[in-house]
Amino acid sequence: MARLRTRLFRAARARWTRVAKGMTLGVRALALDDEGRVLLVRHAYTSGWHFPGGGVEIGETAEAAAVRELFEETGVVAEARPSLLGVYFNVAFGGRDHVAVFRFERFSKGPQPRPNSEIAEIGWFAPDALPDGATPATRRRLAEVFQGMEADGRW
Template identity: 60%
Template sequence: MTRKRRLVLWLLARWGRATRGMTLGVRIAVIDGDGRVLLVRHGYAPGWHLPGGAVDPGETAAEAALRELREETGVIGDEADLRLLGLLYNPAFGGRDHVATFRLTAFRAGPEPAPNREIAERGWFPLDALPADVTAATRRRLDEIAASAPPATRW
């Protein structure tokens, strides 16, 4: 994806968030039996992130987390295993955004979507050997999961 296209997508996302009321997003930390976490690399933003996205009208945050996980990675989560880790304020998006963060350890692999404009790449990484360009917020959430950092209130 070209730099110009990334900028346009980023601007559209910022405009949408600034012109709406409070927004709610979700992120989901999927940890496998070997202690690896599933991360995604977006086509429009640098770094590795936890899978996630916006909560759609009529959808719970838990439903959105599982939907985004399936759409972005093909992984199908077990709702009974889904655990809410926190609801964090994200001041970067117009001062009205919150992110519900979840943890999941019970899942199965479905068909992996082909790379696209939204998700360019997916990968499983050991919690103690994350990629160098994992985002700061993602690293903070994973540190909280590993109990080496207290829970946060801000994204």
């Protein structure tokens, strides 16, 4: 029951944010391990596999938010500053949202958090063997990195 309340609260907060606030900024962390695998998470409150990430808090830089979200959701600790892959317009999130994607290449894998009300599953995947349900935006970002596909600025 508590898990359902948490999921409903997060969904309601996301809807309220879309309507009541101005532009929003989210971040995603594209982490590649030494074997060339990419880190993805499956959220408990929405479908699909995504890069770890979330919203930028008041007073926080986008880079700091990406480092924080990467750790909170996966236990991965950045050991060097990430590079900015790009900033994308997320038309599906109320027409006011942007997503900054940071690429992490130096990090350590700490203890992986247990599944919880936010993150249902964490996995490392080869870019050419993504799990069913990897989101179109996730697939586009990986195609930009690994196949040289040109970005169009949309999430």
